[in-house]
Amino acid sequence: MLVRLLYASRAAAPMNASIVDSIMEQSRKNNPAQGITGILCFSDDLFLQVLEGGRDEVCELFNTIVRDDRHLNVRILSFEEIPERRFGSWTMGQVNLAKVNSSLLLKYAEKAVLDPFTCSGRASLALLDELIATASVVNRGS
Numbered sequence: 001m002l003v004r005l006l007y008a009s010r011a012a013a014p015m016n017a018s019i020v021d022s023i024m025e026q027s028r029k030n031n032p033a034q035g036i037t038g039i040l041c042f043s044d045d046l047f048l049q050v051l052e053g054g055r056d057e058v059c060e061l062f063n064t065i066v067r068d069d070r071h072l073n074v075r076i077l078s079f080e081e082i083p084e085r086r087f088g089s090w091t092m093g094q095v096n097l098a099k100v101n102s103s104l105l106l107k108y109a110e111k112a113v114l115d116p117f118t119c120s121g122r123a124s125l126a127l128l129d130e131l132i133a134t135a136s137v138v139n140r141g142s
């Protein structure tokens, strides 16, 4: 059975390339064997990640991620059983939210700054769908 989990978290330290690179490297190493796909979005101070795969595998990975001290305030925004993957092309795609067109952010939020902690999980997922459609995802995870 497939599930999709979306969560947001606050970066424990200001974001930099080496933090993102090391997470992407771990994702590249671990996710294929577990059948996990998804996208990791980041900005200066937050992460937004969608994980898709089998329920056991997604829950186990999420349990690991929650304990990671590179972030805090981990909040589940959405968890659902799904008939098919939406983010299946990415072992773990990455999106730098600072580079996303502000009109796209405005479509789903009150201001042109993504705040997944205050907007609905559905709005964040809709934004992720648009990021795929507009090819904003960098496919360094596969």
Ligand SMILES: Cc1cc2nc3c(=O)[nH]c(=O)nc-3n(C[C@H](O)[C@H](O)[C@H](O)COP(=O)(O)O)c2cc1C
Residues within 6 Å of the ligand: 023, 026, 027, 028, 029, 030, 031, 040, 047, 049, 061, 064, 065, 066, 067, 068, 070, 071, 092
């Ligand atoms: C925001 C965030 C997202 C992460 N995403 C993944 C992921 O998709 N896959 C993964 O294996 N580890 C991910 N990690 C890292 C895990 O928390 C953990 O450090 C890693 O799985 C340990 O793998 P290792 O034992 O092979 O080093 C993420 C960490 C953070 C902070």
